[in-house]
Amino acid sequence: MAQTPHAEEHQSFIKTPEQLAAVVFLAFAVPIVIIVILTQFVTGPSSDPAKSMNEDAVARRIKPVGDVVFADAQPAAAPAAPAPAAPMVAVAAPAKVDGKAVYDQACSVCHAAGIAGAPKVGDKAAWAPRIAQGKDTLYTHAIGGIRGMPAKGGNASLADAEVKAAVDVMISQAK
Ligand code: HEC
Known part of the structure; x- marks a missing residue:
């Protein structure tokens, strides 16, 4: 089969x-x-x-959503940053330094809102112990930097006189 x-x-x-x-x-x-x-x-x-x-x-x-942008950063590189309100104060003309303009441009980034531990402009309690150090110390710290505070607010092109003028503006707001 x-x-x-x-x-x-x-x-x-x-x-x-x-x-x-x-x-x-x-x-x-x-x-x-x-x-x-x-x-x-x-x-x-x-x-x-x-x-x-x-x-x-x-x-x-x-x-993080926000960036700390120093005043001399290119606005194109950091579109989120508010454009500087005033043009750069001319270093060549220290005779009429506009402390308010320097403050607006180089310092308000941190000091307007108290960013990164910066003493807020107008906050008397925050400024009292600092002012107590004496104006010259504040000038030195603003120009040379201290802890979170960058030298000249991170804007090396500022003249010392411009930084001092900005410090004066900040101090005047805290009185
Ligand atoms: C990147 C942020 C930032 C910018 C921009 C900045 N600051 Fe500050 N600043 C700080 C911080 C943070 C402190 C607090 C430092 C500390 O005491 O630890 C400070 C402190 C200071 C103090 C007090 C120093 C002391 O001896 O107590 C002065 C004065 C000052 N800043 C001035 C300026 C001026 C003027 C500018 C602009 C030219 C400026 N800052 C820009 C962050 C900033």
Whole structure:
């Protein structure tokens, strides 16, 4: 009698030990390769900048909403910063230094709102102990910087006389 169709159904395509070895190997290797590819999808570098784990990209995403911008920073580089209200006071003309203009341009960034621990202009309690140090000390600290206060408010192009004039304006607001 010829083989019945029933017997044929039970025949495996694995006929030799080599085929069996290949099937066993692939049964391990194929899932592993798939898992590796999937993890690459999840953790690998992404071309989407919004999802990139690159250090710079992450730093940009988690940076604070506000920036402290020094008066001499290019407005184009920091569009969020308010444009300086007054043009730079001419260093060449110290005879008529406009302390208010210097203050508006170089100091108000921190001192108007009391940013970074800066004594707020008009806050008498904050200024009393500082004024008690004496005007010359305040001048020295404003010109040379102290702790969070950058030298000349971070605007090195200011003349000493301009910084002093701005200090005078700030002191006058605290009296
Ligand atoms: C980046 C922010 C920032 C800017 C800009 C800035 N200041 Fe200040 N200023 C500070 C901080 C912070 C302090 C408090 C420092 C401390 O005592 O720890 C301070 C303190 C001072 C004091 C008191 C110093 C003392 O001896 O107690 C004077 C005076 C002063 N600033 C003047 C100025 C003048 C004038 C300008 C502009 C030319 C200016 N600041 C711009 C942050 C700033």
